[in-house]
Amino acid sequence: MARGVARAPSQNAYRGALGRTQTTGVHVAVTTGDLIPVQAHTTIDAVSDPELADRLLSDDPARALNMFRIDGGEPIRVSVPVLYHDPAAEILVLVLAEASCHRELDERIRIYERLRADDATIPAYVKDLPVVYGAAGLRAHLEKRADQALETVRRAELAHRETELERARSEVTLAKTELVRHVAELERARGELARERTEIERLRSEARNRVIAAAQQPADHQTVVTSAPSSQAERDTDLPTKPITKTAFEDLDANLSAMTNGASDDDDLKTGVVDALAIEDQADEEHAVGGDDEVMVEFDEEPTGATPGAAPATATSELAQTELVELPLDPPRDDWFEQAAQQEVSTFTVEHGVIRLALVVGDQLARGLGGPLDVRVLLHRAPSYPLIVLVLGPPAALRTPNVQQLATVMLDISSDHDRQVLVALVKRFELVIDIVVRRKRIRRVQLTAPLAENVGYILRGAEDHLRAIATEGELAPERARELVSGAGYDLLGSQHPEASEFRDDKLAQLETAQQVRRAISMARRFARPAREDYLVCTRGFSLPRWRELRRKVLERAVEWGIWMGPDLAQVAVSEGLARSRRDLIAKVDRGFETLRRHPTALDIDDEAAEDNAKAIAEEASALGVELPRPRTGTIASDAMSAVSGSIGGNTPARGFKQPKSVDELIAELDDRQLRVAAALELCERGEARAAAKVIAAVTKMSRAEAVRVLGMAVKFGDAAKQPLLEGLRSSKAFLRHGCALALALLRTEDGAQAVIELLLTEPTEIWREVARAIGQVGPTALLPLASTFGRRGESASPAMAERVAWAMAHVAVRGGKAAIETMARGQSVVAPVARHALDLHASAANDHIRVNPSPNGSQPGREVTVNRAFSRRFFEALEAGLPEAGAPGLVDLEASGPMEMLDEADLIDDDEAELDESDLIR
Numbered sequence: 001m002a003r004g005v006a007r008a009p010s011q012n013a014y015r016g017a018l019g020r021t022q023t024t025g026v027h028v029a030v031t032t033g034d035l036i037p038v039q040a041h042t043t044i045d046a047v048s049d050p051e052l053a054d055r056l057l058s059d060d061p062a063r064a065l066n067m068f069r070i071d072g073g074e075p076i077r078v079s080v081p082v083l084y085h086d087p088a089a090e091i092l093v094l095v096l097a098e099a100s101c102h103r104e105l106d107e108r109i110r111i112y113e114r115l116r117a118d119d120a121t122i123p124a125y126v127k128d129l130p131v132v133y134g135a136a137g138l139r140a141h142l143e144k145r146a147d148q149a150l151e152t153v154r155r156a157e158l159a160h161r162e163t164e165l166e167r168a169r170s171e172v173t174l175a176k177t178e179l180v181r182h183v184a185e186l187e188r189a190r191g192e193l194a195r196e197r198t199e200i201e202r203l204r205s206e207a208r209n210r211v212i213a214a215a216q217q218p219a220d221h222q223t224v225v226t227s228a229p230s231s232q233a234e235r236d237t238d239l240p241t242k243p244i245t246k247t248a249f250e251d252l253d254a255n256l257s258a259m260t261n262g263a264s265d266d267d268d269l270k271t272g273v274v275d276a277l278a279i280e281d282q283a284d285e286e287h288a289v290g291g292d293d294e295v296m297v298e299f300d301e302e303p304t305g306a307t308p309g310a311a312p313a314t315a316t317s318e319l320a321q322t323e324l325v326e327l328p329l330d331p332p333r334d335d336w337f338e339q340a341a342q343q344e345v346s347t348f349t350v351e352h353g354v355i356r357l358a359l360v361v362g363d364q365l366a367r368g369l370g371g372p373l374d375v376r377v378l379l380h381r382a383p384s385y386p387l388i389v390l391v392l393g394p395p396a397a398l399r400t401p402n403v404q405q406l407a408t409v410m411l412d413i414s415s416d417h418d419r420q421v422l423v424a425l426v427k428r429f430e431l432v433i434d435i436v437v438r439r440k441r442i443r444r445v446q447l448t449a450p451l452a453e454n455v456g457y458i459l460r461g462a463e464d465h466l467r468a469i470a471t472e473g474e475l476a477p478e479r480a481r482e483l484v485s486g487a488g489y490d491l492l493g494s495q496h497p498e499a500s501e502f503r504d505d506k507l508a509q510l511e512t513a514q515q516v517r518r519a520i521s522m523a524r525r526f527a528r529p530a531r532e533d534y535l536v537c538t539r540g541f542s543l544p545r546w547r548e549l550r551r552k553v554l555e556r557a558v559e560w561g562i563w564m565g566p567d568l569a570q571v572a573v574s575e576g577l578a579r580s581r582r583d584l585i586a587k588v589d590r591g592f593e594t595l596r597r598h599p600t601a602l603d604i605d606d607e608a609a610e611d612n613a614k615a616i617a618e619e620a621s622a623l624g625v626e627l628p629r630p631r632t633g634t635i636a637s638d639a640m641s642a643v644s645g646s647i648g649g650n651t652p653a654r655g656f657k658q659p660k661s662v663d664e665l666i667a668e669l670d671d672r673q674l675r676v677a678a679a680l681e682l683c684e685r686g687e688a689r690a691a692a693k694v695i696a697a698v699t700k701m702s703r704a705e706a707v708r709v710l711g712m713a714v715k716f717g718d719a720a721k722q723p724l725l726e727g728l729r730s731s732k733a734f735l736r737h738g739c740a741l742a743l744a745l746l747r748t749e750d751g752a753q754a755v756i757e758l759l760l761t762e763p764t765e766i767w768r769e770v771a772r773a774i775g776q777v778g779p780t781a782l783l784p785l786a787s788t789f790g791r792r793g794e795s796a797s798p799a800m801a802e803r804v805a806w807a808m809a810h811v812a813v814r815g816g817k818a819a820i821e822t823m824a825r826g827q828s829v830v831a832p833v834a835r836h837a838l839d840l841h842a843s844a845a846n847d848h849i850r851v852n853p854s855p856n857g858s859q860p861g862r863e864v865t866v867n868r869a870f871s872r873r874f875f876e877a878l879e880a881g882l883p884e885a886g887a888p889g890l891v892d893l894e895a896s897g898p899m900e901m902l903d904e905a906d907l908i909d910d911d912e913a914e915l916d917e918s919d920l921i922r
Helices: 050-057 098-116 134-216 232-236 246-260 266-276 335-340 363-369 395-399 416-427 452-470 477-485 504-508 513-526 529-538 543-560 566-574 581-596 606-623 662-668 675-685 688-698 703-727 733-746 749-761 767-777 779-795 798-824 831-839 841-845 862-881 883-895
Strands: 022-029 035-045 082-086 091-096 131-133 323-326 347-351 354-361 374-382 385-393 407-411 430-437 440-448
Touching (some): 035 050, 050 082, 050 134, 091 134, 098 131, 131 134, 335 430, 354 363, 354 416, 363 385, 374 395, 374 452, 374 477, 385 395, 385 452, 385 477, 407 416, 407 477, 416 452, 452 529, 452 543, 452 798, 504 513, 504 543, 513 529, 513 566, 529 543, 543 566, 543 581, 566 581, 581 606, 662 688, 675 688, 688 703, 688 733, 733 749, 733 767, 733 862, 749 767, 749 779, 767 779, 767 798, 767 862, 779 798, 798 841, 831 841
Parallel strands (some): 035 082, 091 131, 354 430
Antiparallel strands (some): 022 035, 323 440, 347 354, 374 385, 430 440
C-alpha cells in the first residue's frame, strides 16, 4: 500500500454496503472450553482502512488480521472469508483460508446473493470476483495486477513514441519540401540581382556622360544635373528617384562581388539580398500595416536598448538560452489555431505531446519578436496566489530588462489545462509558437530551451506556496494577476537584493587563483536553498547551466587546491570529483602545491595563501587525514583541531594511512582522539554490526561531536533503531534530541511511537524540535499520535495538547492536512487538538515557533535557538551521508532563518565541551 499519499475511490468504484469495512461476531473456543465472542473482519476497504489492508497482507502472527490473543495465550486465527476491496484500483478479491478451498462455490453464491439484493450499481470488476487463498495468494494477485497495469502503461508509452516518430518523419518531409522551395527562391533572387547590377552599370555610364557634356557647355548655358530621370527609360525603371551616392555604389559592388564569388550559405545570401536592395529606401510604404486581408509588421532587429526610466541593466553575460527553428507560415488546415487566433489572450494546447502557444500581441510588441527570441519561466509568490509566468522577448530586452518589449503568459497551477502544459514542459521544454497580430499569423517558430528542470522546481514551489496560504481561506488569483501585470511591478527581479550579486560571467572566469576564489564565494552563496530559489524562480536562470558552472568552479578549485568550504566540498564529492571527503582534502592539498608552482595563476597575496593552507590543514585534521608535510613553515597552535574537553596542549590527530577494517574502527571508538573520525567512517560504510557501538560511543561525545555522528547514523538503517531507542532514555537533552530526529527519519512504527512518547514527556524545550521531527514522518504519524494522546484521557494536560497540535501542524504542512481536517470535524477527544493544529498550520509552514523568554528576560528563548542550531547541524551532517533525506530538512530550517535569529552565544562550536541537563535554560 502507498503510504502518505491521498487516495480516493475511482469514478467507476463499487459503492455498495458489501464493499465497505465490516465485522461479524465469532465465538472462539479457548483451552478452558469456554466460548469467547470476538469481532472478526469480513470486508476490508483498502482506501478508508489502509492499516487493516496491511494486516490482511501480513503473515506476521503479531499483526495479521483476525488473529486474537485471549487471556495472554497463543494467538488464535479465526478463519472467516474476507473480502478485500480497493475502490481506488477497482479490485475486489475473496480471500479464503487454505483449508477452506472446498467452500469456494458456496462463498461465491453467498456473495452474489448479497450483491443481487444491493441497490448500488455493480461494476464489472465486482462481477468477475476472483478467489485467492491466504495472505500469500492475495499478495501474488495484487502483484499480478500491478504488473498488468505497468504493461498497459508501457504499451501506451510505446504507442506515444511511435506517434512522435511519425510526427518527426512528417516534419522532416515538410522541411525537405521547404528547403527545395527556398533554394528555388534564392536562385531567382540571384538572377534578379544580376539584372539589377547590369542596369545600374548602364545608368552610371549615362550619368557620367551627362556630367561631362554639361561641363563642356558655355557658362551661360550650363544646366544643373539632378537625380531625376531624363528619359522615359529611366522613369520606367524601379530605381529610386533620389541621388545614388558613391558609398551606395561601393556597398552594392561589394555585396554583388561576394555573391558572385560562390557564396552558398543561405543566411549569407539573404543578407546580400537585403544589402543590395537597401538603396531602395521606401520603408514607409513597404512596411506599413495593411488592411484586414494582409498584416505587414516591421520587425525591429536592432539591439534592444533601455527605455527612459527603465531599471539599470544587470551586470551579467547571460546568453540566449533558446534554439529557434523557423516553421512555414502556411501549414495544413489547423482548427485549433483558427479558434485561438480569434481570442484576445494567448492560448496553450498540448497535441500528441507537442506544446503549442498562440501568442497574441499588438503591433508595437510584434516588432521586437521578429528576430532572436529568449524565454524565462518565473514564479511570483503573490500574497493571495502563486503565479507562474512565461516571458518571451528579444534576449537584450530580457537582460536590460525592458518589459515594454516582452510578452508574458500567466499559468495557474489549479487549472487542469495549465497543469497539463506545465507537466509536459517538465518532460521537455519545447514550444511551437504562432505569433498572432490582429488575428493573423505573422511568424511561426519552434523554440527549445534547457528549462525543463526549472519548470519542475517552480511547480513544486508554487504548490508549497499555495498550501501555505490556503489556510487563510483567501485565494485570489485575479488579484495576483493584477499585481504581477501592473505598472511598476518588478517582473524580472531586477530590484531583488541578489540581482547584482550573481554574475555567471564571473563564474566562468577561472584563469587565476583570485578569480577562482571569487567564483567559489559566489557559488557558495547561491548554493544555499533560498538563493538557489532566487536563481530559478525570480531570475529564471537555467538549473542545468547553474550546475554546470558550479561543477567547473569546483573542478578548478580541486585542481588548484583552493578550499571551497564544507558545503561545496560535499557537492564536489556527490558529483564524483572525489571518492570521499578525505580523498577530496588530499586532492586539494596536492592541487595547492601545483598552484604554488604555477607561473601565472598564483595571483593571491601571502596572507590569502596562508589562510587557504590553514583551512586545508584544519579540514584534514578534523577528518583524520595526515598530510604528507606541514602546510607552512610553522603552524600555529590554533590551526590544529583539538578534541572537545581535552586538557593540555593540542595533539595532532592520528592519520588513516590505509583503509582500516570495521573491527579496527570499532576498537578506535574507545580512543578519545580517534573516536569521532572512526564513528563517521563506520557510519559512511553502513555496517549493521557497528551501529550499536557507534551510537553507544555518542554518549561520550560533546554536543558538537554527537550531532555530526547522529546525523550520519541514519545510514545504518534498521540496525540503528534499537540503539537510538535506548538513546531516548539518556539524561542528556541533546542526545534525546538527536536520537529523536534520527528515529523520525527511519520511519519505523515503533520508532515513531517512541518519538511521540518523548514529545509528551520531554521536560525541556527540545519538544519543539521533536514536534518538527514527527512532521518529517508524514501523515502516517497521525494515527499513532492521536491514539497516544487519546489514551491519556483525563491525565492529558493543556501543555500536552499544545505539543500534539504543533506536531499535527507540521504533519499538515507535509501532506496530512486533509486527514487532520477530517479529525477536526469529528467528536473525539482529539478533535479540539486537530482544530488547533489547523490554526497553527500557517505558522508551522514558516517554521515559526513562539518562544517564551528566559526567567531573567535577558536572552528570550535561547534554549529554542540552541536546539534549532542543533537541528540545523544534524541535517547538515545527514545531507553529507544521505543528500535526498538531509536536503529537505535544511530547506525547512532555511525558512525559519529570518524569524529566529541566533546570537554568538547560541552557536554550536566544534570545541564546545560536553553539556548535561544543567546547561539548559529553563
